[in-house]
Amino acid sequence: MGGLLQIGQVAERTELSPKTIRHYDEVGLVQPSARSRGGFRLYTEADVDRLLVIRRMKPLGFTLAEMKRLLDTIAVLDDDAATTEHRAVARAELLIFRDKACESAERLRRQLAYAEEFTDLLTTRTGTARA
Missing domain, CATH: 1.10.1660.10 (Multidrug-efflux Transporter Regulator; Chain: A; Domain 2)
Known part of the structure; x- marks a missing residue:
């Protein structure tokens, strides 16, 4: 094996x-x-x-179709036989994915900040230390 x-x-x-x-x-x-x-x-x-790429995309809200498209895009960039035109299209597509990932990550950071504010509020109200 x-x-x-x-x-x-x-x-x-x-x-x-x-x-x-x-x-x-x-x-x-x-x-x-x-x-x-x-x-x-x-x-x-x-x-x-490939599975690690998917694992990173999942919490950012990418669909299965988007995951497939990104994996295909990465494959084009990794393909030595890909034409200059195909590589340019793939890089442009990658930028779109990057922008969506950045937006999703920012949304998750905001949600995390809200969750931490909430747990801090509960900790203050209960008079206990945060876990």
Whole structure:
């Protein structure tokens, strides 16, 4: 199996559940690069990297379709055979994803600040130390 990882190992490395990884396979986001003789999914480092991209996108509210589009865009940029025109389009698309990610991250920072304000209020009202 030289260098190939089983789903449990991938789950541990990505902090995604095996069920979630199987779901991403079923919807075509990240398919295993190989199968064992027994039919078990086997993943490469590149597969793990794709799953990590998805894991980072998920809390920012990206849809499965957007995740697929971004992974395809990254693949174009990684493809040495891609034309200059395809690379330019991919870079422009990447900027759109970056802008959306920045907006989502800012929204999450605001929500976190509200949550911290609320827990501070509760801590003050209860006269206890914050956990």
